[in-house]
Amino acid sequence: MEEIFDLIIIGGGPASMSAGIYAMQTKLKTLLIERNTFGGQIATTSSVDNYLGFQKISGEELSKKMYEHLLSTNIKICNEEVTKTILNENIKQVFTHNNCYKSRTVIIGIGTSIRKLGVDNENKYLGHGLSYSTLNDRDKFQNKCVAVVGGGNSAIEDAIYLSEKVKKVYLIHRRNEFRADRKLVEMLYEKINNNTQIELKLEYKPISIVGENEINQLKIIHIPDEKIETIDVDGIFVAIGRGADTDIIDINVNRNNSGYIITDEQMKTNLPGVFAVGDIRNTPLRQIVTATSDGAIASISALNYIKGNI
Ligand SMILES: Cc1cc2nc3c(=O)[nH]c(=O)nc-3n(C[C@H](O)[C@H](O)[C@H](O)COP(=O)(O)OP(=O)(O)OC[C@H]3O[C@@H](n4cnc5c(N)ncnc54)[C@H](O)[C@@H]3O)c2cc1C
Missing domain, CATH: 3.50.50.60 (FAD/NAD(P)-binding domain)
Known part of the structure; x- marks a missing residue:
């Protein structure tokens, strides 16, 4: 029979890993998809000195700790790139190069992309x-x-x-x-x-x-x-900053003028059962602490959506 997840989380940065941990705590049948290294932007950061509990830690080490924590929940993980999403139906579809995964809810945690110089060649x-x-x-x-x-x-x-x-x-x-x-x-x-x-x-x-x-x-x-x-x-x-790149996200998901996904305080987008977390959403602060907080809130919101409470 076709496998339908309760929750698919797109991305493996701090926001998504936090969402994964909370989703597993609430016993949602969850799949987390990351195309690259777990840890997202922090995996490439030399040092982090403002994340609670760690006075100074390298981004690589913090990513590793977060990833090990995530793995300890026995969450299902796949290392693939999401290429397209259809999110405006009850059962949402998340496509990778070789697969189509289905789920009742989706959390988008794809972070931001590097801005280019914009010169010829x-x-x-x-x-x-x-x-x-x-x-x-x-x-x-x-x-x-x-x-x-x-x-x-x-x-x-x-x-x-x-x-x-x-x-x-x-x-x-x-x-x-x-x-x-x-x-x-x-x-x-x-x-x-x-x-x-x-x-x-x-x-x-x-x-x-x-x-x-x-x-x-x-x-x-x-x-x-x-x-x-x-x-x-x-x-x-x-190193001229980062911007939103949401080409893979269903066009029916509302974005602001800069391309960031619009959510409310429960991380809900305009589409039922679809949530966005971390740097890709319209947030006043793009940091690890806000990303992990978003992830926790979104998983609880996904649970409440499945229960019919929101
Ligand atoms: C150089 C640097 C230094 C920083 N220093 C600090 C600091 O000291 N303290 C602090 O709090 N914050 C710091 N930040 C910011 C912090 O790293 C981000 O706010 C945080 O990582 C955001 O988490 P996120 O999960 O939303 O996104 P990201 O960390 O960007 O993770 C997104 C993940 O999604 C994956 N993804 C994207 N598209 C797809 C796709 N199509 N399919 C599958 N996977 C996909 C990416 O590969 C990535 O792993 C720093 C950022 C940078 C760049």
Whole structure:
């Protein structure tokens, strides 16, 4: 007979893993689908120092602890990419490349996606000097020159880390002040004052990458006077934030103008039995603590929906 789950959770970040733990506590027959590494964004974060109970922990370690906790519930997990969802019927359908899974309720916890630079031929240089701030690529540029683009926590973290490894770091930011945490900005200026090789390029933005197969140069424009400069770099780290990418989600699910899924405080979307959690929903704060809280609330809401209480 065809298997129908009580709940399918899409994603394996903190929001979804928390939803999974609560779903198993409430005995919902649950399937959790993750396309990549469990832990989501935190799996790629060097250090987390604001999650209750852990004064300082690496993102990798925190992800591992969350994943082990999730596994201890004996939840059914599959490592596949969701490609399409039909959610406006009583039995919802969640498609992956090879399967179609069915369920009474669905929790969407797909997080956000990295924003690209938006310059010509960007994809050509991916893996050939261009990186979207993944920890894995950071050690490739010993004694070389690199550019880091962005003004948030990731960009500053990358610039500080790289300054200890490479010959020179250009930190390129389109504004004249950083939106990163004050502590990180202070650390950055401390590094600069200590003569490390960081050069700030404030009020600049990249316009094109130069290089045959590998990156040789980056053209940047000074926004106030539109003057173009060329800097010699072997690598470019892009850390300009993240945005909502909900192409795989049924078009009947309401989104706001920025593409984030609209929910109420029970994590309900406009479609009955469909919930959204964590960074992908219209939330005032995108952090681990809010993501895990959303996950807990959504699973209880899914249970109440199945019982006919909401
Ligand atoms: C560099 C960095 C540092 C951060 N530091 C902190 C910090 O110190 N403290 C803090 O509280 N927060 C921090 N955050 C924010 C925090 O990581 C996020 O708020 C949190 O991870 C959101 O959880 P989530 O589960 O909603 O989404 P995510 O963590 O983005 O997880 C979503 C998951 O869904 C999966 N997925 C997406 N699409 C599909 C699909 N089609 N099929 C199957 N699976 C899919 C993804 O692979 C991913 O694993 C940081 C984020 C970054 C990027």
